[in-house]
Every structure is written in structure tokens, then in C-alpha cells.
Amino acid sequence: MNISVIGSGYVGLITGAGFAKLGHKVICVDVVKEKVDAINAGKPHLYEEGLPQLLKEVVPKHLSATTDLARAIKETELTFIGVGTPPQKDGNPDLTFIRQAAASIGEALKQKTGYHVVVVKSTVTPGTSEDVVGRLIEQHSGKKANRDFGLAMSPEFLREGKAIDDFFNPVRVVIGSRDERAVKVLQDLYKPLHARVIVTEPKVAELIKYASNAFLATKISFANEVGNLCKALGIDVYEVMEGVGLDPRIGRAFLDAGPGYGGSCLPKDLNALRGVAGRSKVQTTLLDAVKKVNDEQPILMVRLAEKHLGSLKGKTIGLMGVAFKPGTDDIRESQAIPICAELLLKGAKVVAHDPEAAANMQKLFPQVQFLNSPEAVVAGSSAVLIVTGWPEHASPELYRNAVVIDGRHLIPKDACKIYEGLGW
Numbered sequence: 001m002n003i004s005v006i007g008s009g010y011v012g013l014i015t016g017a018g019f020a021k022l023g024h025k026v027i028c029v030d031v032v033k034e035k036v037d038a039i040n041a042g043k044p045h046l047y048e049e050g051l052p053q054l055l056k057e058v059v060p061k062h063l064s065a066t067t068d069l070a071r072a073i074k075e076t077e078l079t080f081i082g083v084g085t086p087p088q089k090d091g092n093p094d095l096t097f098i099r100q101a102a103a104s105i106g107e108a109l110k111q112k113t114g115y116h117v118v119v120v121k122s123t124v125t126p127g128t129s130e131d132v133v134g135r136l137i138e139q140h141s142g143k144k145a146n147r148d149f150g151l152a153m154s155p156e157f158l159r160e161g162k163a164i165d166d167f168f169n170p171v172r173v174v175i176g177s178r179d180e181r182a183v184k185v186l187q188d189l190y191k192p193l194h195a196r197v198i199v200t201e202p203k204v205a206e207l208i209k210y211a212s213n214a215f216l217a218t219k220i221s222f223a224n225e226v227g228n229l230c231k232a233l234g235i236d237v238y239e240v241m242e243g244v245g246l247d248p249r250i251g252r253a254f255l256d257a258g259p260g261y262g263g264s265c266l267p268k269d270l271n272a273l274r275g276v277a278g279r280s281k282v283q284t285t286l287l288d289a290v291k292k293v294n295d296e297q298p299i300l301m302v303r304l305a306e307k308h309l310g311s312l313k314g315k316t317i318g319l320m321g322v323a324f325k326p327g328t329d330d331i332r333e334s335q336a337i338p339i340c341a342e343l344l345l346k347g348a349k350v351v352a353h354d355p356e357a358a359a360n361m362q363k364l365f366p367q368v369q370f371l372n373s374p375e376a377v378v379a380g381s382s383a384v385l386i387v388t389g390w391p392e393h394a395s396p397e398l399y400r401n402a403v404v405i406d407g408r409h410l411i412p413k414d415a416c417k418i419y420e421g422l423g424w
């Protein structure tokens with residue numbers, strides 16, 4: 001099948017490369033020419049394990065990239081929209097990129113004969129795929145959704161760092177559409193992946209994504225609250241969660257206490273869901289508490305450093321990792337950001353090491369000095385905060401004489417001079 005993907009970031013590029021590997025002909029579209037040039041050279045513009053090898057296999061025979069959205073629509077029969085939906089100040093997703101993409105797709109479809117399926121993959125609040133994307137395409141194309149073109153919403157569940165594996169082994173595929181033809185096209189497309197497929201209305205598909213992420217965030221904040229109690233009682237929350245997680249009704253995943261959840265999805269999607277509820281005059285007591293716990297959690301790491309060092313003014317504090325989790329260069333909503341801001345506010349000098357995310361963090365905090373090795377960070381710091389949990393930072397020998405605030409349960413307690421865990 002000929003497939004176009006609008007937006008070639010984490011979701012779009014991995015979706016495009018995945019379908020290309022399955023033998024489809026894929027055109028990735030982006031507004032940023034440097035990203036398009038990198039993809040056409042077979043080089044990812046973002047860090048994701050396995051992606052360089054995958055692009056090498058599929059570019060140029062099965063995958064190409066362009067800034068020319070109209071040509072991509074003309075030459076394909078199915079289009080995924082994977083543009084960003086970043087949070088606005090009030091927490092609601094900014095739909096600017098979605099609106100632009102939908103309008104351009106509409107203009108391109110005006111020039112095209114034949115049936116075309118448009119699938120929203122970006123995370124959008126309930127109603128957006130039909131009321132915003134569908135309507136804009138109709139206005140700009142003069143065509144009718146689910147008659148002249150198929151409209152579907154299929155949320156993305158990939159995890160950065162494991163995104164390629166998640167593409168080829170999805171736990172479930174959700175297809176939200178009122179158009180039987182579009183559903184059939186998507187069912188056939190996903191058949192080789194042997195996933196459980198759920199077919200539903202677009203707004204249900206949209207809410208499945210938000211409710212999933214809100215639940216994952218809830219599990220993390222729950223583990224952190226129990227972890228804070230564990231710390232007061234002299235108990236290791238990881239031992240507790242091993243026992244708790246064995247119950248199949250609960251499950252062990254997302255019960256790792258630490259500095260809290262970050263990344264481009266969980267914080268943004270939880271806030272968006274709270275916003276949707278607020279507009280529907282529905283209270284979100286639980287989700288509000290999940291956010292509150294998560295906002296306080298990273299600051300606890302700074303408080304633990306102060307417990308041992310006193311005032312941080314003029315002292316050098318080392319950060320081990322700034323990415324929101326290991327395996328990615330993504331720092332969006334990373335808990336390293338509030339930690340860094342608090343340290344700087346307290347007058348500390350911040351040095352850091354991250355195998356992939358240094359350049360991204362440097363743009364946000366030019367005053368943070370990134371060093372070439374974890375050893376250099378430990379050597380020059382009064383205390384070291386393990387923020388991300390990279391395997392590169394897991395060697396206990398690194399920390400022999402250090403004061404360590406371990407946010408990720410990464411090293412043994414006796415590996416260093418002074419050790420503090422977050423919930424242990």
C-alpha cells in the first residue's frame with residue numbers, strides 16, 4: 001500500500017519506518033527540511049534504539065521523505081497524521097499543527113480523485129478527530145468525510161526507547177471510525193502485526209488513549225506516595241511493589257517509585273484529561289492528586305541533598321541523566337527540569353552527564369555544564385543526583401566516595417559514602 005505520514009517526529013518516523021519494513025511504500029512529510037534531508041540520507045534526526053539500522057534497510061526503496069505534503073497525498077491512498085499536540089499554558093493540547101495538517105490535507109484531496117483514508121494518530125481530546133480534523137478536511141476539499149474520504153482515529157501507544165519493538169508487537173490496535181471501508185483498510189494494514197484490534201467510535205478511541213496514560217500516571221504517583229511512607233518507616237518500596245505487583249489485577253509495571261513521570265505524553269495527557277473534565281463540569285479529585293504528587297516528587301531529591309550538604313549556595317551538584325527516561329534524547333517534561341531549576345534557584349552550580357540528551361537540555365539550561373563522562377561529574381560534585389537511570393550510570397564503583405541521592409533505585413546503598421533513596 002502507498003502510505004503518507006504527516007509529521008516525522010518520534011511517532012511519525014517510527015510509524016513510517018515500521019510500515020516501510022512491512023513492505024509498504026511510505027512517504028514521510030515534515031515542515032522541517034533538515035529532518036526530511038536526514039531521513040532521506042537514512043539517518044534519524046532523533047535518538048531511538050534500532051532506528052538507524054531500520055532506516056538503512058528501508059531508505060530509499062520503501063521510505064522517502066519530503067516537505068511537499070500535496071505530492072505525498074497525491075501519491076498515496078492512506079495518510080497518518082502524527083504531528084505534535086504540545087500542551088498550552090492551560091493544559092489543553094495546542095491544535096495548531098493538527099489544524100494546519102488537516103487544512104493542507106484537505107487542499108491536496110481537492111485535487112485528487114479516488115478514495116483516501118486519513119487517520120489521526122496524534123493524541124487529541126475526544127471529538128477532535130471528527131469536529132476539527134474531519135471538518136477542516138471537508139471545508140478545504142469540498143468532500144464529505146466517510147463518503148468521499150475515510151476518517152479514522154487510531155491512537156499511538158509506543159514507548160520511546162522501545163518504540164520499534166512496540167510498533168512490531170503492539171499490545172492492541174484501536175481503530176475509531178464510522179466508515180466501514182476505512183476500518184477494513186486499517187484492519188488489513190495491521191493484520192501482519194497479530195495484535196488485538198478494537199473497533200470503536202473516534203471519540204472512544206481518543207479517550208482510550210487519555211485514560212490509559214492517566215492510569216499509568218496514577219500508578220506512578222501511587223508508588224511514589226507509598227514510597228514516601230516507606231522512606232519514613234525504613235522500608236524499601238521496591239520490595240513492597242515486588243509483592244504488590246504479583247497480583248495480576250495490579251501488575252508490576254509502572255510501580256517504580258522515583259522522581260515522578262515525565263516525557264511528552266503522561267504529564268500532557270493527564271492535564272488535557274483534567275481540562276476536558278473541567279469543561280464538562282466533572283471533578284477530577286484523583287487526577288488532581290496524581291499531578292500534585294508528581295509535582296512534589298522531583299523537589300524531594302533537592303531536599304535530600306540539602307539534608308546532607310546544608311545550603312546548596314555555591315556548591316556543585318551533579319546530575320546523572322537529564323532525559324525523561326533511559327533510551328531517549330527526549331527531555332520534554334523531564335523531571336530533570338524542575339530539579340535543575342530548583343538547584344539553580346538555591347544558588348548551586350549544576351554539572352551533568354547524559355549519553356543522549358545533553359544537547360536538548362543545554363538549549364533549555366545553557367548555564368548547566370555537561371561533562372564528558374559520569375566519572376567527571378562525580379569527581380567535581382558535592383552530591384550526585386541520579387535522575388534518569390541510564391545503564392551507563394549504574395556502575396557502583398563510580399560513586400565510591402560520593403554523596404548520592406538515587407532517584408532510580410540504581411545502585412546499592414553501600415556503594416557510596418552517603419546514600420539516600422527516594423522511597424527506600
Ligand code: NAD
Nearest residue numbers: 007008009010011030031083084085097100101122123156
Ligand atoms: P514530535 O514533536 O517529535 O513530532 C511532530 C513532528 O511534526 C515534528 O517533526 C514537526 O516538525 C512536524 N510537523 C508539525 N506540523 C507539521 C505539518 N503541518 N506538516 C508536517 N509536519 C509537521 O512529536 P511526537 O512525539 O512524534 O508526537 C506526535 C503525537 O503523537 C503527539 O500528539 C503525541 O502526544 C503523540 N504520541 C507521542 C508519543 C511519544 O512517545 N512521543 C507516544 C504516543 C503518542
